[in-house]
Amino acid sequence: MAAMNMIDFQNCFIFILLCLFSRLCYSHFFKKPKDPRLHFDLPPSPPSLPIIGHLHLLLSVLLHRSLQKLSTKYGSILYLRVFRFPVVLISSASIAYEIFRAHDLNISYRGFTPTDDSLFAGSFSFISAPYGDYWKFMKKVLVTNVFGPQAHEQSRGVRADVLERFYGNLFDKAIKKQSVEICAEALKLSNSSICKMIMGRSCSEERFRALATELDVLTKKLFFANMLRAWFKKLVVSLFKKETTVISYRFDELLESILVEHEKKLDVHHQRTDLMDALLAAYRDENAEYKITRNHIKSIIADLLFAGTENQVQTIQWAMAEIINNPNVLERLRGEIDSVVGKSRLIQETDLPKLPYLQAVVKETIRLHPPGPFFLRFTKEGCRIRGFYVPENTSVVVNVYAVMRDPDAWEDPLVFKPERFLASSRAEQEEERREKEIKYLPFGSGRRSCPGENLAYVIMGTAIGVMVQGFEWRTTEEKINMDEAVVGLSLTMAHPLKIIPVARTSNSLTSSLQKCL
Numbered sequence: 001m002a003a004m005n006m007i008d009f010q011n012c013f014i015f016i017l018l019c020l021f022s023r024l025c026y027s028h029f030f031k032k033p034k035d036p037r038l039h040f041d042l043p044p045s046p047p048s049l050p051i052i053g054h055l056h057l058l059l060s061v062l063l064h065r066s067l068q069k070l071s072t073k074y075g076s077i078l079y080l081r082v083f084r085f086p087v088v089l090i091s092s093a094s095i096a097y098e099i100f101r102a103h104d105l106n107i108s109y110r111g112f113t114p115t116d117d118s119l120f121a122g123s124f125s126f127i128s129a130p131y132g133d134y135w136k137f138m139k140k141v142l143v144t145n146v147f148g149p150q151a152h153e154q155s156r157g158v159r160a161d162v163l164e165r166f167y168g169n170l171f172d173k174a175i176k177k178q179s180v181e182i183c184a185e186a187l188k189l190s191n192s193s194i195c196k197m198i199m200g201r202s203c204s205e206e207r208f209r210a211l212a213t214e215l216d217v218l219t220k221k222l223f224f225a226n227m228l229r230a231w232f233k234k235l236v237v238s239l240f241k242k243e244t245t246v247i248s249y250r251f252d253e254l255l256e257s258i259l260v261e262h263e264k265k266l267d268v269h270h271q272r273t274d275l276m277d278a279l280l281a282a283y284r285d286e287n288a289e290y291k292i293t294r295n296h297i298k299s300i301i302a303d304l305l306f307a308g309t310e311n312q313v314q315t316i317q318w319a320m321a322e323i324i325n326n327p328n329v330l331e332r333l334r335g336e337i338d339s340v341v342g343k344s345r346l347i348q349e350t351d352l353p354k355l356p357y358l359q360a361v362v363k364e365t366i367r368l369h370p371p372g373p374f375f376l377r378f379t380k381e382g383c384r385i386r387g388f389y390v391p392e393n394t395s396v397v398v399n400v401y402a403v404m405r406d407p408d409a410w411e412d413p414l415v416f417k418p419e420r421f422l423a424s425s426r427a428e429q430e431e432e433r434r435e436k437e438i439k440y441l442p443f444g445s446g447r448r449s450c451p452g453e454n455l456a457y458v459i460m461g462t463a464i465g466v467m468v469q470g471f472e473w474r475t476t477e478e479k480i481n482m483d484e485a486v487v488g489l490s491l492t493m494a495h496p497l498k499i500i501p502v503a504r505t506s507n508s509l510t511s512s513l514q515k516c517l
């Protein structure tokens with residue numbers, strides 16, 4: 001009898017558990033939330049599936065293209081639902097302009113859930129930080145020590161050195177008649193420039209590349225997790241916690257040793273020479289505006305390495321592919337460089353203002369092939385965009401790829417046409433600046449836009465300039481295959497560019513560069 005009672009009790013307990021579980025599932029997945037459309041005028045929405053909403057539309061390898069097709073069919077502002085979590089997708093230049101004009105502060109947060117002790121997307125990260133005291137303090141430190149005009153001027157020699165080595169490597173390969181993997185060479189250049197500017201030394205590219213690739217993939221997962229909310233988001237993020245911790249630990253190990261080196265150097269020489277020194281000084285300053293920790297220092301360095309390297313690598317690769325596929329562009333570009341710089345010394349940063357066509361080639365490359373095809377923000381409060389209501393805590397995804405191929409904003413949007421960025425008169429330049437603000441968003445917009453834009457133009461411009469000035473390029477195919485692939489969140493070439501340099505001069509141009517510096 002006792003045993004029977006026990007079984008009854010167990011069954012009853014299981015039954016109650018099942019009821020509770022079904023109720024939870026029902027209320028989470030099936031019960032309709034109070035339909036906000038009854039109260040608000042939400043943006044249009046494509047047909048969705050039960051439970052998952054529009055999730056199936058986001059499961060695409062070339063997501064930027066699937067979303068672009070979706071917006072062509074249903075509209076430039078769309079309301080999507082991932083389970084019950086709202087996402088607003090923006091795909092036109094004019095709407096993107098409107099949200100940054102009218103709602104910049106409201107969407108100045110990326111909505112990342114801090115993964116506590118991690119250097120990435122954690123509570124120490126500058127990129128993930130909400131717009132507030134920490135972000136403002138760090139932005140000031142970054143402008144003073146890396147991105148501002150004075151800091152830029154001071155680090156010019158470092159970049160010239162790296163550029164010279166970049167040319168030297170290519171020249172070496174040309175002599176040995178070896179092919180060049182553009183991504184690998186561009187990574188050395190980009191990584192060394194950024195590392196030397198912020199830490200006064202370079203890091204091992206192999207080690208960095210391995211970490212950056214892992215991090216890129218992880219970021220994609222966190223990016224999607226961040227479109228979700230509350231406990232569900234925490235659950236998804238916790239699934240990647242181990243991965244995040246492992247990558248973070250490896251970066252931490254690398255950066256802690258460099259930090260210790262800097263501490264020793266500062267104790268002996270008392271002289272600040274790079275960003276890490278400035279951050280250490282702030283860390284030791286009792287009266288600093290914001291009290292930062294060692295983790296803040298390592299996290300911002302990791303942020304800069306991550307945000308500043310791969311984007312440039314991909315742009316340099318796409319630019320060379322476009323230049324080789326468009327012989328008329330190559331001819332005009334080389335003509336401009338030869339006439340301004342000549343053939344006896346290597347191009348340098350200070351030549352760039354006199355090379356408008358080179359600048360236009362870089363801009364047009366990023367327009368057609370933005371390395372980050374979309375970026376994510378979060379609404380803090382409900383707001384109206386184009387007359388539609390966008391509720392609070394909605395993920396706002398701007399499809400930059402679609403915006404910069406928007407046929408309403410760009411003439412021949414699919415054609416590689418650097419001339420579109422050439423402005424002859426001052427009035428035209430002003431017009432171009434205004435237009436650019438509206439429809440050219442590869443670096444984002446508003447207060448959370450990319451602080452590295454000018455620096456990136458200089459590093460990429462001189463790198464592309466060197467490749468065009470110093471070498472002819474041979475390929476095995478008649479036309480370079482421009483198919484796209486996405487690695488992590490970066491838009492890259494499906495068939496990495498491998499080309500053979502032939503030096504245009506029998507002697508290296510670098511010794512003459514040294515005389516100029």
Ligand code: HEM
Pocket residue numbers: 126127128194303304305307308309311312315366370371372375376441442443444445446447448449450451452453455456
């Ligand atoms: C081709 C080169 C680059 C591209 C296309 C690019 C693009 C972007 C984009 C789209 C954003 C997000 C903007 C937004 O949310 O509105 C961003 C943010 C950021 N980028 Fe870049 N970037 C490039 C190079 C760099 C470089 C060289 C650095 C630094 C060394 C850098 C550092 C950052 C940082 C720190 C942020 C976060 C800003 C914040 O949260 O306030 N980027 N970048």
